[in-house]
Amino acid sequence: MEKLLNEQIVGQIRQAFAGISNPVQILFFGSRENCEYCDETEKLVREISEIDERVNLSIHDLNDDAALATQYRVDKAPVIVIAGRDGDKVIDLGIQFSGIPSGYEFSTLINDILFASKRDSGLGTATREFLKSLTKPLHLQVFVTPT
């Protein structure tokens, strides 16, 4: 089957992944129902994880793995959860991409993976202090389009 990522892009990603410091876990959630882009998104994350062994991938189904989906606050498909990994332990960082990261959003996904690896948001002190002081969950949904 033809690859989604050509050699040139794979080379660029490999170069970006050279900066990975800690292993990363990607959790893909697909669905057999009403999911136009699930197959393509799964294929995409499979190809990405094949580029670097420190980028681990697990494939899940929204319905079959409902408990895990709930744990990671996944309520639709396709969803790519980008988590940290320490040995066999998966570290939930609260980062997810809902939908297929195509076009411009593809680099967002690659950057998310690098952020997860560094375990550093790059945020300023004031933001960090505020976020640390939160006593209730904060859900931020950033709507984007691929172009």
Add this chain to the structure above:
Amino acid sequence: MIHAEAVDAMEFPELTQRFSVQGVPQTVINSGQGIVVGAYPEQQLLAEIQSALSH
């Protein structure tokens, strides 16, 4: 505690409709407690989040 989600607006029309997304990026705070239209620098986005959480 913090759940950061990027949502492809084209793929989830029921969500974009629910939050009246007309341009991107649009940030929805706690399912509508606050809405920030456009790309904001970190400090301003922080102020918007703080303001949304205060009501």
